[in-house]
Amino acid sequence: MLSTPALVLAMMLFSLGLVGLLSRRNILYMLLSLEIMLNAASLAFIAGGARWGQVDGEIMFLFILTLAAAEVSVALGIVLQLSYRFHTLDVDAFSEMRG
């Protein structure tokens, strides 16, 4: 079956994204990692949909696509603001809200 390699790929992508999210300090790269994780999840849905012959997986993919687009537009706005204020993209510099 095709779904097993697809799921393995999705898992690898997700792990890559997660590691990237946790290890990168540049906020743009963190966003990229997030996108990779989202796409990994979409791939898993597609694989599942293909495995059971249901359209649900593709519908979920469309949702995630929309969500990712919305998320990126908001996140890029925030990134712009952050670079205006702090003149850096280092995420560890943005720790104003510590307790």
Place this chain on the structure above:
Amino acid sequence: MQETDNEHVFEKGEMISLLWLIPALPLAGFLVLALFGGRFTRQQVAWVGCGSVGTAAFTTALVGREFFQGFPDRESYHQTLWNWIDTSGLTVGVSWYLDALSLLMVAVITGIGFLIHLYSAEYMAGDEGYARFFAYMNLFVAAMLTLVLADNLLLLYLGWEGVGLCSYLLIGFWYREPEYGTAAEKAFIVTRIGDTAFAIGLFILFTQLKSLSIQQVQSLATEEWPVGSNLATIVAVLFLIGAVGKSAQLPLQVWLPDAMAGPTPVSALIHAATMVTAGVYLIARMHHLFALAPLVQEVIAVIGLATLLLAATSALVQQDIKRVLAYSTMSQIGYMFLALGVGAWSAALFHFLTHSCFKALLFLAAGSVIKSLHHEQNIFRMGGLRRHLPWTFWTFLIGAAAMSGIPLITSGFYSKDWILWSVWSSPLSHRWIWYGALLGAMLTGLYSFRLIFRVFFGEVRTQPTGEPGLAMRVPLVVLAFLALTVGFLEMPHTLGNVTLFSQYLSHALPTMELLPGMDESSEAREQLAVTVSALLGIGLAAILFLPGSNFSGRGADLSTGRPLVTLLQSGWGFDRLYDRVCVRPWFLLTRNPGELLDRGYEWLTVGAESCHRWMSHTQTGHVRWYATTIVVGTLVLLGLFAM
């Protein structure tokens, strides 16, 4: 079942169906005055205030006339307006129940209430809170009518609380004086003790019998509870505590003397004629229930006797004219309780009727004295007013004569004699109770005429401004007429044998059984004793207090600071007792051990604060740290689920 019976007798559109108007009119008066009273002129306020109660009295007359015509086929009339509460298992209607007992109460409340409103129109004329005063008074009348007309106990309780509220508002009417506010709070809190007990009684009745309708509850109770059963006794005791609080009887009597802080018409209406007799009404209304608890009935009689003696002795030495009258009210209500206790329901209600007339009269006449002396209330600064205020003097004299029970011509004689005769001849009574009540009759004459001699005889100590106007004089004269004549509704076998009143009330209340061997000769002997004791009291008052008599100087001594006199003046020291036993321990409890308790709670706050400080370290502000914790948390959760 009752409703169908009624519909047989009453066609639609008859006068009796106007029953709902009787409480609605004063309520409307209150609403109008509360909403627009500020914009009215004084005359308009007086018209609305008196008019609403006056129309209610007129409606009562119409309803009552038709109700009388229905005897003896129909003894009660039932009117449901709407459902107030309707849930599963509990249906409470706003419904009125008219029978001989409630009609009597309604007649007194609206009739005497109207006279007192009329009087207040002039008495309060100079007061800035004119509209407020009449609004409260109208609200009071509406609440009181709800109380006596209610068909179920919940509606009765609504009226019960309503009159308590109005009593509070009117005692503290002159709210700029802090001590008046304290007196109002005292009245409210002390009666609240009784109200709470009453409410608990209601809960027990409802949980046990699944009904709140007064008639239904009593018939169910009679069926289900044997005489002297625990439940009946408990409920009767709780109701009795409620009645005792409202009617200022031992041991909840301490609020009434202080309640005299209110304007005098308020004392006349609320603290003499109507509200304080609500307890008497409650016991009479629930007489089937009390008949199931003979022990409690005996307690009622003893409470009545104790209160009447305590209050009468306290009234002897008071210096404030209104406090004398307040103690005398307690004493006379003590007589009513005594009568209820020995099962003489009609006698109690008859004394209620005569007492409402003569006590309202006494208060109104005292108000006239107080007004003409520029709010002087100390009887030792009064004197010689007989010539200056002849109207007030004669009406006050009639009131005092009725209260002390001068034989044959006054109403107080007939009602008090009936009570004493019942106490003498009832199987539920004891002889020593009768002797106590006889002593009380003597004391009544003594303190009533002490007032007369102090205030109206002797030399003038404060110069009066003159007689009151017409609006105050008319109620005085009407009430004086009533105080003399109401007694003729019921005269004993030995004198005329008129039984109009007892016949009338026999439609609602059971008549009392006499002990065997009670005949006319023993009744005549008993009456002679009552007469002699009343006259003895008056004679003693003349010897002690009439200026110019040998002892009048010594009589004045009665109010100097001897220990016994001080004790009596403070109403047997109950205030101090309650202060020591209840108030101070309570404050101690809230103050010192309260701080200990607080310390326990302080540990809680300290603990919470340190937890907070510790937890706030996790809030580093580093997004990657948050992301890591989320991942770790997810992994832990997944691991837990996988296991």
